[in-house]
Amino acid sequence: MPESSPILVTGSTGFVGSALVRVLADTGHAVRCLVRPRSPRRDRLPADRVEIVEGDVADPETLGPACQGVGCVIHLVGLIAEGRGCSFESVVVAGTRHVLAAARAAGVPRCIYVSALGTSETAETRYHQAKWAAETAVRASDLRWSVLRPSVIIGAHDGWTTMLADLLRKPLCIPIPGDGQALVQPLYIGDLCQVFLRLLEQDQLWGREHDLGGPDRVTFEDYLDEVARQLGVQKPKLHVPLGVIRAFAGVSQTLLSRPPVTPDQLKVLSVPNVCDPHVLARDFGITPTLWREGLSEAVEALERAAQT
Numbered sequence: 001m002p003e004s005s006p007i008l009v010t011g012s013t014g015f016v017g018s019a020l021v022r023v024l025a026d027t028g029h030a031v032r033c034l035v036r037p038r039s040p041r042r043d044r045l046p047a048d049r050v051e052i053v054e055g056d057v058a059d060p061e062t063l064g065p066a067c068q069g070v071g072c073v074i075h076l077v078g079l080i081a082e083g084r085g086c087s088f089e090s091v092v093v094a095g096t097r098h099v100l101a102a103a104r105a106a107g108v109p110r111c112i113y114v115s116a117l118g119t120s121e122t123a124e125t126r127y128h129q130a131k132w133a134a135e136t137a138v139r140a141s142d143l144r145w146s147v148l149r150p151s152v153i154i155g156a157h158d159g160w161t162t163m164l165a166d167l168l169r170k171p172l173c174i175p176i177p178g179d180g181q182a183l184v185q186p187l188y189i190g191d192l193c194q195v196f197l198r199l200l201e202q203d204q205l206w207g208r209e210h211d212l213g214g215p216d217r218v219t220f221e222d223y224l225d226e227v228a229r230q231l232g233v234q235k236p237k238l239h240v241p242l243g244v245i246r247a248f249a250g251v252s253q254t255l256l257s258r259p260p261v262t263p264d265q266l267k268v269l270s271v272p273n274v275c276d277p278h279v280l281a282r283d284f285g286i287t288p289t290l291w292r293e294g295l296s297e298a299v300e301a302l303e304r305a306a307q308t
Contacts, residue, residue, distance in 0.1 A: 002027060002028040002029045002030070004071065005030070005069055005070055005071030005072075006030040006031065006032040006051065006069060006070050006071065007024060007029055007030065007031055007032065007070065007071060007072050007073075007074060007200075008032045008033075008034060008066055008067060008070045008072070008073045008074070008103075008108075009021055009024070009031060009032070009033050009034065009074045009076065010034045010057060010073070010074070010075050010076055010077045010099060011034075011075070011076030011077040011078065012033035012034060012035060012045060012076070013033075013035060013039055013041035013042060013044050013045060014041075014076060015153070015155075015157055015158050015159055015189070016076055016114065016153060016189065016192065017033075017076045018041075018044040018045060019155065019189050019190075019193055020074070020076075020192075020193050020196055021033055021045055021046070021050055022046060023193040023194075023196075023197070024196070024197075025046060025049040025050055027197060029200075030051070031049075031050040031051065032050070032051045032052075032053060032066065032070065033045055033050050033051065033052050033053070034053060034054075034055045034057075034063075034066050035052050035053070035054055035055070036054070036055070036056050037054045037056070053065065053066045057077050057091070057095030057096070057098050057099055058086075058090060058091065058094070058095055058098070059098075060098040060101065060102065063098055063099060063101075063102035064102050064105065064106065066102070067102045067103050067105070067106035067108055068106050069106075070103070070106065070108045071108070071109065071110065072108070072109070072110040072111065072112065072200065073099060073103050073108055073110070073111045073112070073143075074111075074112045074114075074196065075096060075099050075111060075112065075113045075114065075138075076114050077091065077092075077095055077096075077099075078091070078092060078114070078116075078131075079091040079092055079127075079130075080127070080159070080265070081262050081265060082126075082262070088126055088127060088129075088130035089130065092130040092131060092133070092134050093130050093133045093134055093137070096113065096134035096137050096138065097134075097137050099111075100137055100138065100141045100143065103141075103143060104141060104142055104143065108143060109143065109144055110143055110144045110145070110146075110206070111138060111141065111143040111144070111145050111146075112145070112146045112147075112148065112196065112199060113134065113135065113138045113145065113146070113147050113148070114147075114148050114150065115131045115132075115134065115135050115147050115148065115149045115209075116128065116131050116149055116150065117149045117150060117151045117185075117211055117212070117213065117273050117274075117275060118149075118268070118271040118272060118273055119131040119132050119135065119149055120132060123271075124267060124271075125267040125268050125271060127265075127268050128268070128271065135147050135209070144206050144207065145206065145207065146199055146205060146206050146207070146208060146210070147208070147209040147210065148192075148195065148209075148210050148212055149209060149210065149211045149212060149275075150187050150192060150212040150213070151184055151185040151186065151187050151212065151213040151214070151273050151274065151275065152184045152185070152186050152187065152273065153186075153187050153188075153189055153192060154186045154187070154188060154189065154291065154294040154295055154297075154298055155188055155189030155190065155294050155297050155298055156189075156297050156298055156300070156301035157298070157301050158189065158298050161227060161295060161298035161299065161302070162298075162302065164223070164224055164227050165227060165231060165299075165302050167224075168224070168227060168228050168231060168233045168235070169233070171235075172235065173235055173236045173237065173238045174224065174228065174233075174235050174236070174237045174238065175237075175238055175240050176220070176221055176224070176237055176238065176239045176240065177220070177240060177242060177245055177266070177269060178239065178240075178241065178242040178245075179221075179239065180219060180220050180221030180224070180239060181219045181220070181221065182219065182220045182269050182270065182273070183217050183218065183219060183220075183272065183273060183274050184217075184218055184219075184220065184223065184273045184274070185213030185214055185216065185217050185218070185273060185274045185275060185277065186213075186214045186216070186218060186223070186291040186294060186295070187212055187213050187214045187294075188214060188288070188289035188291075188293070188294035188297075189294070190289060190294075191214070191280055191286055191288055191289050192212065194284065194286050195210070195212065195280070195284050195286065198284045198285065198286070205283065205284075210279065210283065211275035211276065211279065212275065212279060212280070213273075213274060213275045213276075213277060213279070214277070214280075214288050214289065214290070214291050214294070215277050215280075215288040215290065215291075216277070216290060216291045217274050217277070218291055220269070221237075223291075223295075226292060226295060227295065227299065230295065230296060230299040231299060231302070231303075242266065245266060246266055
């Protein structure tokens with residue numbers, strides 16, 4: 001049954017957020033979307049079917065009105081890489097604490113927080129450390145909580161496939177970091193949206209962390225090969241030693257406001273990004289989508305965008 005009160009979705013204009021908002025609206029839920037003022041991505045939302053409120057997780061004063069009358073907060077705001085004016089601490093950690101405080105003050109009973117696979121108390125990357133701090137704040141809150149830790153999320157307009165497609169198109173060869181054998185477990189966006197629906201419906205799934213991945217474990221190189229095949233790109237591959245990439249990342253981070261890769265992102269790639277492949281079916285009753293099917297949807301979206 002749909003929530004009787006609105007569901008507040010932070011990060012609603014992102015890849016996951018915009019897909020989830022549509023699924024929630026399609027299934028009869030009242031949806032309130034938190035959107036930053038002057039956001040250029042506001043048009044990703046079905047404005048005729050959802051309520052849009054302006055606010056920013058970095059500005060606590062804007063969050064109180066957004067939380068009024070809400071039955072559940074789905075907190076999606078995150079940060080892949082730090083930039084000028086935004087850090088893991090300010091966006092991921094402090095932003096989460098601001099959302100929790102506003103939700104608690106407004107009497108919101110539940111919160112779903114989206115973290116990342118590989119997050120733990122002993123995490124070595126700054127990205128995962130920030131996610132762990134945010135998780136800790138969620139678990140310590142007075143709200144009933146659930147934490148989701150997805151692997152790489154794929155589907156139309158996903159950032160992962162888009163980034164790899166750009167990598168394939170630009171150079172004369174395809175650069176592979178190290179041996180290319182780092183494992184991921186691609187999770188289809190449609191399956192992730194179904195996880196949210198199951199959480200909203202089933203009380204026994206709350207008060208837990210859920211590591212989420214698709215049914216297949218895939219190496220970085222195999223995933224990149226499949227992206228190249230579906231895009232029709234044929235180029236030689238070059239395995240670049242990680243030491244060389246780390247040096248390049250360090251220089252880029254110093255000289256560029258938006259470096260193509262950061263040292264912390266390279267560390268993230270080395271963290272195991274796999275989990276029990278049976279979680280979706282066993283815990284949520286979802287038949288998982290094969291990774292090549294999710295990738296096909298992403299590639300088709302890229303090709304449509306290239307034609308416009």
